[in-house]
Amino acid sequence: MLATTEPLLQRALSGVSPTDEESLSLAGETDLQPLLEAASSLRDSYHRNIVSYSRKVFIPLTQLCRDVCHYCTFAKPPVPGERAYMTPEQVLEIARAGAAQGCKEALFTLGDKPELRYKVARRELDEMGYASTIAYLTAMAELVYRETGLLPHANPGVMTREEIAALRNVTISQGIMLESVTSRLHEKGQVHYGSPDKHPAPRLQTMRDAGELQVPFTSGILIGIGETRRERIESFLALRALHAEYGHIQEIIVQNFRAKPDTKMANAPEPDLDDLLWSIAVARIVFGPEMNIQAPPNLSYDEYPKLVAAGLNDWGGVSPVTPDHVNPEAPWPHLESLRDHTAECGKVLTERLAVYPAHALDSARWQSPEMATAVIRSIDGDGFARVDPWSPGDAETPPPVVDLPRKLDAARVVNTASRDVPEILSRAEAGLGLSETEIARLFQARGDDYHLVCAAADRLRKQVNGDTVSYVVNRNINYTNICYFRCQFCAFAKGKMSESLRGTPYDLGLDEIVRRSQEAWERGATEVCMQGGIHPEYTGQTYLNILGAVKQALPAMHIHAFSPLEVAQGAETLGISVPAFLGRLKAAGLGTLPGTAAEVLDDEVRATLCPDKLSTQEWLDVVEAAHHAGFRTTSTIMYGHIDGPLNWARHLVRLRELQERTGGITEFVPLPFVHMEAPLYLKGKARQGPTFREAVLMHAVARLALHPLITNIQVSWVKMGVEGVKACLAAGVNDMGGSLMNESISRAAGAGFGQELPPEEMERTIRVMARNPRQRTTEYGPAPEERQIASFNAPELLPLVLTPAKKYERKSPVTA
Structure with missing residues (x-):
């Protein structure tokens, strides 16, 4: 040389x-x-x-x-x-x-x-x-x-x-x-x-x-x-x-x-x-x-x-x-x-x-x-070609077989695993906090690396949760679809300021909210999950009135309600601080808060995706205040649009750091972007949601990156479908979320997996995966026996009443 x-x-x-x-x-x-x-x-x-x-x-x-x-x-x-x-x-x-x-x-x-x-x-x-x-x-x-x-x-x-x-x-x-x-x-x-x-x-x-x-x-x-x-x-x-x-x-x-x-x-x-x-x-x-x-x-x-x-x-x-x-x-x-x-x-x-x-x-x-x-529209989150037709919410297209998690044969001669991935997995399984770079690397796993990540997540799931898969019987109540925010991913919101007007603007009366809650109780629910658009005429008192009406009719019903955005907006309209408003919500009967409206906790993404929403720090501040007020919350990510592995890694690190400070997060819920009717997709600016590989990895990597601080990883059957749920159950997931009874937001975006997954189907899916079903409460306690008995073979739901909001209708639809 x-x-x-x-x-x-x-x-x-x-x-x-x-x-x-x-x-x-x-x-x-x-x-x-x-x-x-x-x-x-x-x-x-x-x-x-x-x-x-x-x-x-x-x-x-x-x-x-x-x-x-x-x-x-x-x-x-x-x-x-x-x-x-x-x-x-x-x-x-x-x-x-x-x-x-x-x-x-x-x-x-x-x-x-x-x-x-x-x-x-x-x-x-x-x-x-x-x-x-x-x-x-x-x-x-x-x-x-x-x-x-x-x-x-x-x-x-x-x-x-x-x-x-x-x-x-x-x-x-x-x-x-x-x-x-x-x-x-x-x-x-x-x-x-x-x-x-x-x-x-x-x-x-x-x-x-x-x-x-x-x-x-x-x-x-x-x-x-x-x-x-x-x-x-x-x-x-x-x-x-x-x-x-x-x-x-x-x-x-x-x-x-x-x-x-x-x-x-x-x-x-x-x-x-x-x-x-x-x-x-x-x-x-x-x-x-x-x-x-x-x-x-x-x-x-x-x-x-x-x-x-x-x-x-x-x-x-x-x-x-x-x-x-x-x-x-x-x-x-x-x-x-x-x-x-x-x-x-x-x-x-x-x-x-x-x-x-x-x-x-x-x-x-x-x-x-x-x-x-x-x-x-032709790429995945890493910029490579999107090679299968599956998308979240697509009820007609099965997941690609090649991306179903599987155990690798240790005796194989051919091995495409990278040197760094096993090292990162070892650190994750030991409970050591992974860096943004390490987490992003796991999100980029392909071939044998992908299956190694899924297997490591599944081992952790078994170690932490055993073979039990939990779910909650609940009802979603979206009390209004009128919203003055202009989130580019949302096909649910209607109103004068909305980008898209598919469907009719509505604003439920308290009587309909209570009726739905009572019907949910009769069908075995332990929880009503209530969220809606940010109605320009709603104040913090509106949210307090909703709580009061439901609690008066059903004192034992757990109310899981109001995103951090709604909490911030409610406090602002009453002219009080977020902690003060949280105190009023608690006194009125609020049980827990959904950690939604997080989308991706990275302001580089939020600047385009939801520019008028809470910033990353504002969202974290509201959730931390809720934890200090004695509330527990879920946590979510809505991913697969204009984001990618590094943005997802930043999101997980911020959630982990929040959990280290407060311990108030009960679960992490990945919500893959449903693209079909989303304004950002119709404008040609977003991908067709995550690929199936990316969707499974989100659950698996979350299990690894959040361990041991957040111990419950949930899969959204509304977006993943039953076959997608099965794949995620083999990649670190231990919870199937709620039966929902009425699902509006994903269906507005084009999802086709239905409005309800009743307990019978929940448990059938869980048993197919050789796991043990467990009906739970919102905070992961055991569901009372009488609630479980009521939840099986429940009667058909009565037709919904959507109180029209004529004031917010438009004479002609707006194309995206």
Whole structure:
């Protein structure tokens, strides 16, 4: 090893990128193993156990090209009687076949500016009414997206700034291979002689324009075409400089030349495997841990472990439908085979979009408005592709089998677990407080890591709660759906200030609230849970009147009511402090408070999600005041919209710190975002709720992160459905919440799991999981025997009375 290499690698591993001069010194390094080890460590420090790919279709819009690269078989001269361009019908045929196979990317590839060389190309474009090949490409990309939902990525070669901008409106990413920064390859006898579009200057200018226009961009080098190793590094440095300025280079492809018959380089030597590994490793060292380094699997000698060991984290686009038209002699690996090979390397094959996660999570910056919505609706909380159709509240779609928690076979040879996850789990099970970073890491668990997290949470559940699963027989009473707050996730609220007016505004009279409470008592309930919109005419006295009416009729009924937001609003309207108002609520008969209106306790999220609601600190202050007043509360999170693992981690840490101070929280209740009718989703700004994996992880990670302070983890059957409940019961959950009798808020958002899960069904679900059901009270004591007897075989509910509030109706609905 060169004397300069070891200190360079040590600095790189400590987070210091090599300078240009240091990078160039690697050109003379022939000791491969230290480079591979450093590159692999750098990759793992950021990408951990994930190797990604994009499931795509390959659309060769035209194979005419004005360039004459001496290694290329993609470009072909015109054939008499054949079209120069694919027709829209042909384009859609390929795209529809890809959509049917679950593809998300439509990769458009084509030759550079064929109309400048071939009359037939110019004539066809004129006949179709397009000024250029790229104008036609723009139209076809828009057509494919509109008709199939596939997300276009375009590789059209050198472009003008105007062409890049036009494509930005209909693609989610673009690309151009730099191939090599050296102009030497354009001399006579070299591979790019006679290819004007392969000169590095216009290609770098295209990338510079793309950076200024904020387009996620793919580039890379082609090795083995006559360049030197130093020139490869010079190419990396040119790309690194562009990325440092604009942040738009999302991936570096290291593609190895493969000799093809009937080309001038048909007999040229191909780079050997060590040369490819050297190039991948140096790319990782030069670009650092975060960059996505790709080597196409169909060109890579089937040496998957060695390629992964060189520091790559992506296999590129893989198509289950179309061949690689640029390298037709090298078929794509079957996706299941690629998954198995990746697992053999200790990695989890993870699908992404044509735009990588970091750029996908910042779509407001990196996408046009329409394409931003398309990306947001296609990703999970980490920015990878959403790969199954399940969403919270969807009663028609079963959970994905692959994400049902399972025990791992210790004897398996293939293991994709990361090194850090078992260490974090060990700390959690020991009751040591996890950091935000550690909690966020658990939320990102995939493959074996995911199953390890679920198993650890289940062990803790058994240790703390045994095999008992509790539930409470209660009734939800939402006394009004009129609200002057404008929460962007809420489809329940109605009123003059609301964003959405599906349904009729109502404001229940005290007689209807009491009637529902009495009916609940007759059906075995021990609790009424009462919350509503923040009615502009409600005061703190309204809440006191509701308590008085119910308590007068049913002195033994436990009243679980009023979110921290309602408490704060009630105190404000009476002109008294929150502690003083809590004292009045207690005297009037309030038993416990629901820890709702928390959404996500991170003001970065709340600024968009619920900008006029309590801040994070205000919410915590109200709940802490309630605990000091002698109340116990639940705690919740409403997640899976514009948030992600770090936001969830912050939420859990804040709840844990609150519980350390007060001990007043009885349970934690994850509430996955139901997207169907939510304003933020309809505006194209939110995801389709958490994925099933994320939803299960929320319960499992909460068990681990809140241990031993909050001992009850509850699952919402309204949002998860019975099959989702079963999965969560295998991942740390010990409580199924309430039977509810009437559920309004989730159903307003589009949930389809019904209004009630009676005790018979509760206990049937619990026993299927080989657990022991226990009917409880709100504060987790045993339900009285007479209440239990009354709760089984209860009579049908009488029809609801919704006292209309004409004052808050609108003549016509408002579209989101």
